[in-house]
Structure formats: structure tokens, C-alpha cells
Amino acid sequence: LLALGIGTPRPLAAAEVRLGGALLASFYCSEFVPTFREARSLKVAGAPDRAELLGLLGEFVGRLHESGVLHRDLTSGNVLLVPYPGKPGAVAFQLVDINRMRFGRVSVLAGLANLAQLRLQDGGVLLSGYCRARNLVASRVAPYYRFRLGLRSAVQALKERTRPVRRRFGL
Numbered sequence: 001l002l003a004l005g006i007g008t009p010r011p012l013a014a015a016e017v018r019l020g021g022a023l024l025a026s027f028y029c030s031e032f033v034p035t036f037r038e039a040r041s042l043k044v045a046g047a048p049d050r051a052e053l054l055g056l057l058g059e060f061v062g063r064l065h066e067s068g069v070l071h072r073d074l075t076s077g078n079v080l081l082v083p084y085p086g087k088p089g090a091v092a093f094q095l096v097d098i099n100r101m102r103f104g105r106v107s108v109l110a111g112l113a114n115l116a117q118l119r120l121q122d123g124g125v126l127l128s129g130y131c132r133a134r135n136l137v138a139s140r141v142a143p144y145y146r147f148r149l150g151l152r153s154a155v156q157a158l159k160e161r162t163r164p165v166r167r168r169f170g171l
Contacts, residue, residue, distance in 0.1 A: 001069065014029070033094065036083075039093075054122050062134045065114070066106075070101065074118060075118065075119070079096075119152055
């Protein structure tokens with residue numbers, strides 16, 4: 001990611017525990033980021049600079065996809081807004097929880113589905129930024145994006161409702 005110019009806390013160490021080729025556990029240690037906020041803070045309508053940051057976040061994800069990177073767990077808690085050194089008020093985006101990444105061409109449909117994982121209902125600012133970065137026409141891709149947002153919300157609601165049962169059975 002760093003070689004591609006994509007922000008992530010500097011990696012320090014990684015280890016995998018395998019038994020007969022099967023992955024039992026994995027560990028990853030990165031540099032501590034002392035000051036940040038998660039992108040989930042942008043879910044709050046009155047968040048400072050919300051509209052501007054949503055547009056910039058959309059551009060960041062668009063550039064991520066244009067670089068051939070798909071973060072398969074792109075939730076608003078896995079994107080950090082880190083103060084940009086030397087520029088008061090400016091932020092840099094950094095990805096965490098990067099164990100489920102895919103590298104290669106990211107199609108428009110796969111990218112929009114990935115963007116919807118952020119679940120940031122924002123009136124289209126996020127999508128507009130994404131489209132700027134990928135040279136897309138927002139009005140043409142908005143119906144599919146809205147569909148994926150709805151689908152993502154339904155899946156999340158189902159997961160939340162079934163969580164007690166799944167925990168009882170260790171799922």
C-alpha cells in the first residue's frame with residue numbers, strides 16, 4: 001500500500017501460525033497513530049467539515065480502486081482521518097485492518113459495491129468524490145450505488161438481529 005502511495009500505519013511485524021498448511025491465527029503490528037478519528041465520525045450530520053471530508057473520502061476510495069486495490073472490509077471504522085503534518089485542519093486518509101485486500105483491476109460495479117460498505121448516507125457527496133476520481137458520471141452509476149447501499153443495510157440489519165443466536169452457536 002505504501003509503495004502505491006496509499007496511506008496506512010507503517011507496518012512493523014507480521015506472523016502467521018499454520019498447522020499442516022491451514023491458517024490458525026495471524027498477527028499484524030503497525031506503528032501507533034497517536035491522533036486520528038475514524039471515518040465513522042462522518043455518520044453524524046453535524047460533524048465538522050463533513051461534506052468536504054466525505055467528498056475527499058470518496059476521492060480517496062476512487063484512487064484506491066484506480067490503483068487496483070480493493071479493501072474487502074472497507075467499513076467506516078477501518079478508514080482513519082489523520083491530521084496532515086504542517087497543514088492545520090487538513091487530513092490524510094489511512095487504511096487499517098488490511099488483512100483482506102485484493103490487488104488487481106477493480107471494475108466499476110465492484111468498486112461501487114465496495115464504496116457502499118462504508119454505509120455513509122450522505123446525499124451523494126461521497127459518490128460524487130468517487131466519480132471524480134474514477135472519471136465516472138454520477139447520475140449513471142447512482143442507481144446501482146443506491147441499490148448496493150440498501151442491500152448492505154439489509155445485510156447489516158440481519159447480522160445484528162441474528163447476533164445472539166450466532167454467538168450461542170459459536171458462529
